[in-house]
Every structure is written in C-alpha cells, then in structure tokens.
Amino acid sequence: MKGISILGATGSIGTQTLDVVRNSNDDFKLIGVTANSSVDKMKEIIKEFNPKYIGMMDADSAIKIKEFCLENNFKVQVYSGMEGLIKISTLDEIDIVVTSVVGMIGLKPTIAAIEAKKDIALANKETLVVAGELVMRKAREEGVRILPVDSEHGAIFQALQGNEIKDLKKIILTASGGPFRGKSKDFIKNVTLEEALNHPNWSMGSKITIDSATLMNKGLEVIEAHWLFDCNYESIQVLVHPQSIIHSMVEYRDASIIAQIGSPDMRLPIQYALNYPKRKEKVAKEIDFYEITSLTFEKPDIDTFKCLRLAFDAGKKGGLMPTVLNGANEVAVSLFLNKKIKFLDIADIIEDAMTIFEEYTHNDITIDNIIELDEKVRKYVINKKG
Known part of the structure; x- marks a missing residue:
C-alpha cells in the first residue's frame, strides 16, 4: 500500500484524485491532505479517509478544522500556511505527493518533497514553468520520479514508453481550443466572465x-513539456483538437506517430501516474468509436489568442522570463475573475510585464530570485491595473 499526500485536495484535480483513491481497492493510504479554506469539504475528507495530517493555508480555517477534529475525536495533526504544505509534502509515511495546488504556491512544497525523496505526481504546471531547470535537476540528483498528471503530459509520457528519447522528433500537444475557438478578436473583446468559464x-x-480560454494553459504546458521531456521548443507543436479525445501525440524520427486516446476524464492520467508503471481497472469511461462521428484538427490562432505566442516567447528566452509570464498571468486572471478587466486585457498585461521586466530575467535561476521577481511582477500589475 502506497502512502500519499494530496496538496490541494478540495480542488478539481484533488477531488478526482480522491475518487481514484476511493476506487483503488486499498492500493493507497491517504496520509495527508491540504486545502486553502474549504472547511466543509475538508471535514468530509476527514470523515471518509481519516488522514493523519491536515494543512489549511488559511489560519482561521485551520482553527475550525482543529475544533472539528477535537469535537469528533479524530486524531489529526493540523497545520496552517506554507509550513503545512511543506510538512505534508515531506512526511516519512508517504511515498508519493500529488501536487494539485494552483499557482506559484506549489513551488516550495514540491522542492521540499523532492529533497525528501518523494515521488511527485505533478498537476501544478507553474512549478515547472518558473523553475523547471531547478526541479528536474534536483529530481535527477535525488532519484525522484516526476510523474505528469496533466492529461496532455500524461499522454506524452505514455506514448514514450518502450521508446528511446533520442528517437523523438516532435511532441504534439492537443488543445480543445476553449469556449472561444474560431472566434475573432471583435467577438471576444466583450465576452463575459460566465462565457469564459463555460468550457x-x-x-x-x-x-x-x-487559462484554457486564453490558450495560456496550453502555453504553460509547452514550457512544462520542454522540461519534462527534454525537448526543444522548435520540436513542440500545439494542435487544436476540439473533441479532446486524442490527449497528445509523439512523432518519432521514422515519421511514426503514437497517440494516447481516452475519455476527457482527468482520473485516467491521475490513476496512471499513481500506479506507474502498472495499470489498474478503469475509473474512466471507455471510448466507443462507433459513437465518434469525427476527430478534427486545427492550427491555433496565435494572433487572436496571443497568450500562446507569449508563452513560446518566454520559454525560448529562458532565464526568469517564464516567471514574469506566469506571475503576470496569475494576477491578470484574478483581475478578470473579479471583473476588473476585460478578457483580451489578460494577454496585453502579460506582454507589457514581459517588456518591463526584461532586464531582470537574466539573473541566476534560484528559488530566491524566482520568488523575488514574481513578487515584483505581481505588485507592478496590481498597481497598474488593480
């Protein structure tokens, strides 16, 4: 039985990971979980899985969870803030950490888990986007496996099994295109938040x-793929595939292409990452090819959805430029979610930040430099647009 911790257990990936654990026939023991402030959801997790360690980023929420555990006689240790994330990433009892928190917050606990020699089921894109060189080097030094949970990277990981990386010619990352696929700038300049959230x-x-609606999600995945699979940016292609049946493909030097196909269900790559190299009984719906009328493919529109172009630019420039890209994007998306800017402003804000902070991006890639620059970028965007 593998001991696991889940960082971000009440979010989308976290809840689907819990479902994989729930249906695993006791292959896993949930040792530790974290959340931001979702007290009610965390109470349900405690009642069902009885983990030994809980981390709540929000201090008041941590107090509420402590009170709940005392009242109901749950023998649980409760932590708060970044200390909790790091503690639950490095527990002696765990074998693998599922990092499904969103944003830069996942960087420190991921590094700590690697240093503690824990395998990483990685669903936190931003960790590799801002610190891919550091993370992958440290993983190699510690003998730790980075197992991709994203459906696209999970697909590539599967398509590479049994083959040599030297024979890889191209990675083809598929994208659904989001809710505004095929729409013009004139159409999307006034789209509502509700429309953008309708994936x-x-x-x-x-x-x-x-991020999916702006295609930034795919841009972050491009940078992530560069580090995960040691592939240069010229060998990474993005292909819009609206049906989301082919999750990604790998082309080899003999022109053979291997694709991974499955239902659009995140439990499939989660299950594969947690059980690698073994496969278990399905948790996702089977594909019925008789029901599929067509599979279509399109070239992404990087003029209308320029976040994808900006991500390629940031990745190619390297250094700390992906930190600028990511930090500006996180703040811009937050502003849009709070209805303070328009949809197309997101890409403009990122492009502006990449220009303003160009001189900072040549500094050494260290955790301290990444965090310092990230804070500067966020303050700049907030002061200008917030």
Whole structure:
C-alpha cells in the first residue's frame, strides 16, 4: 500500500484524485491532505479517509478544522500556511505527493518533497514553468520520479514508453481550443466572465478554465513539456483538437506517430501516474468509436489568442522570463475573475510585464530570485491595473 499526500485536495484535480483513491481497492493510504479554506469539504475528507495530517493555508480555517477534529475525536495533526504544505509534502509515511495546488504556491512544497525523496505526481504546471531547470535537476540528483498528471503530459509520457528519447522528433500537444475557438478578436473583446468559464469539454477550477480560454494553459504546458521531456521548443507543436479525445501525440524520427486516446476524464492520467508503471481497472469511461462521428484538427490562432505566442516567447528566452509570464498571468486572471478587466486585457498585461521586466530575467535561476521577481511582477500589475 502506497502512502500519499494530496496538496490541494478540495480542488478539481484533488477531488478526482480522491475518487481514484476511493476506487483503488486499498492500493493507497491517504496520509495527508491540504486545502486553502474549504472547511466543509475538508471535514468530509476527514470523515471518509481519516488522514493523519491536515494543512489549511488559511489560519482561521485551520482553527475550525482543529475544533472539528477535537469535537469528533479524530486524531489529526493540523497545520496552517506554507509550513503545512511543506510538512505534508515531506512526511516519512508517504511515498508519493500529488501536487494539485494552483499557482506559484506549489513551488516550495514540491522542492521540499523532492529533497525528501518523494515521488511527485505533478498537476501544478507553474512549478515547472518558473523553475523547471531547478526541479528536474534536483529530481535527477535525488532519484525522484516526476510523474505528469496533466492529461496532455500524461499522454506524452505514455506514448514514450518502450521508446528511446533520442528517437523523438516532435511532441504534439492537443488543445480543445476553449469556449472561444474560431472566434475573432471583435467577438471576444466583450465576452463575459460566465462565457469564459463555460468550457466545452472539461470541468476544472476557475483559474485553469480561464487559462484554457486564453490558450495560456496550453502555453504553460509547452514550457512544462520542454522540461519534462527534454525537448526543444522548435520540436513542440500545439494542435487544436476540439473533441479532446486524442490527449497528445509523439512523432518519432521514422515519421511514426503514437497517440494516447481516452475519455476527457482527468482520473485516467491521475490513476496512471499513481500506479506507474502498472495499470489498474478503469475509473474512466471507455471510448466507443462507433459513437465518434469525427476527430478534427486545427492550427491555433496565435494572433487572436496571443497568450500562446507569449508563452513560446518566454520559454525560448529562458532565464526568469517564464516567471514574469506566469506571475503576470496569475494576477491578470484574478483581475478578470473579479471583473476588473476585460478578457483580451489578460494577454496585453502579460506582454507589457514581459517588456518591463526584461532586464531582470537574466539573473541566476534560484528559488530566491524566482520568488523575488514574481513578487515584483505581481505588485507592478496590481498597481497598474488593480
């Protein structure tokens, strides 16, 4: 039985990971979980799984969870803030950490887990976007496996099994295109928040759903793929595939292409990452090819959805530029979610920040420099637009 911790257990990936654990026939023991401030959801997790350790980022929420555990005689240790994330990432009892928190907050606990020699089931894109070089190097040094949970990277990971990385010619990342696929700038300049959150295929958290609508989600995945699979940016192609049946593909030097196909259900890549290299009985719906009328593919419109272009630019420039990209995007998406800016403003804000902070991006890639620059970028965007 594997001991696991889930960072971000009440979010979209976290709740689907709990479902995989729930249906695992006792292959896993849930040792630790964290959340931001979802007290009611955390109470339900405690009642069902009885984990030994809880982390709540919000201090008041941590107090409420402590009171609940005392009242109901649950023998649970409760932590708050970043201390809790790091503690629950490094417990002696765990073998693998599912990092499903959203944003830069996932960086420190992921690094701590690697240093504690825990395998990482990675669903936190931002960790590799801002610190891919550090994370992958440290994982190699500690003998730790980074197992991708994103459906696209999970698909690539599967398509690479049994083959040599030297034979890889191209990674083809598929994208649904989001709710505004095929729409013009004139159409989307006044779209509402509700329209942007209406993803056609996937049920995700609000930040990731907006990233999908701007195609920034795919841009972050490009940078992530660069580090996960040691692939240069010229060999990574994004392909819009509205049906979300082919989750990504790998082309080899002999022109053979291997695709991973499955239902648009995140439990499939989660289950594979947690059980790798074994496969278990399905938790996702089977594909019935008789019901699929067509699979279509399109070139992404990087003029209308320029976040994808900006992500490629940031990745190619390297250094700390992806930190600027990510920090500006997180703040811009938050502003849009709070209806303080328009949809197309998100990309403009990111582009402006990348220009303003160009001189900072050549500093050494260290955790301290990443965090310092991230804070500067966020303050700049907030002061200008917030």
